[in-house]
Amino acid sequence: MDFSIGIVLFLTFGCISSRKYKSVISVENGSPWGNWGPRHFCPKGYAHAFQLKVHDHQGPQAWQDDTGLNGIRLHCTDGATIESQVGKWGTWRVNDSCPEGNLQQFSLQVEEPQGLLDDTAANNIRFRCEFGIALGGRGHNWGKFGAWSKSCAPGFICGIVTKMDVDNGAGDDTALNDVKFYCCD
Known part of the structure; x- marks a missing residue:
């Protein structure tokens, strides 16, 4: 690897991925497909x-593949925007x-696995803020909300990693399947 490329990769991924965190919060109802991506943190x-x-509803025909939730982006108090x-x-x-x-x-x-029907996996997310206010996401209402994760309290969410299914071409795609968040003091 060219030395200058290595420095750029470190500055792009190394610093953002190396922030100290106190814990990781997760839920138990994530779907099984896909692989975990890179973790990213608010710099400060x-x-x-x-x-x-969010992928809009594609229609009632079996060949019209819905993928539901495709990404989660966090906006940080230091002005950064992060995603996995x-x-x-x-x-x-x-x-x-x-x-x-x-x-x-x-x-x-x-949404639970659908067998021979169209799978979507994760479709929406909601968050609870520091003073107890709940924010509902703007995704689909397919499936069920699972239990709330543990809380970062007394800290806050500062990082993210997502589990994403790959593009299956003509197959049944699901996109985002699960997510974990990192907590910092």
Whole structure:
């Protein structure tokens, strides 16, 4: 590897991925497909807002493949915007932000595997802010919300990693399947 490319890779991924964190919060209802991507952190601050990339409903025909939730973007108090892996389908919806404080807890809405029918996996997410206010995501209402994760309290969400299914070509795609968040003091 060229030395200058190595420096660019370190500056792009090494610093963002090496922030100290106190814990990882997760939920138990994530779907099984895909692989975990790179973890990313707010360089200094905490996440106070989020944005979802959602694939619109494709129609009732079996050949029209819905993928549901394709990405989660966190907006940090230091001005940074972070995300882990993001699917290729859908568009970014508007931000949802804590009226005051930062994100501390989450719950994921997931559709169970559908057998021979169209699978979507994760479809929506909601967060709880520092002072107890819950923010609902702007994804689909397919599936059920699982239990709330543990809380980062007394800290806040500062990083993200997502589990993403690959593009299966003509097969049944699901995009985002699971997510974990990192907590910092």
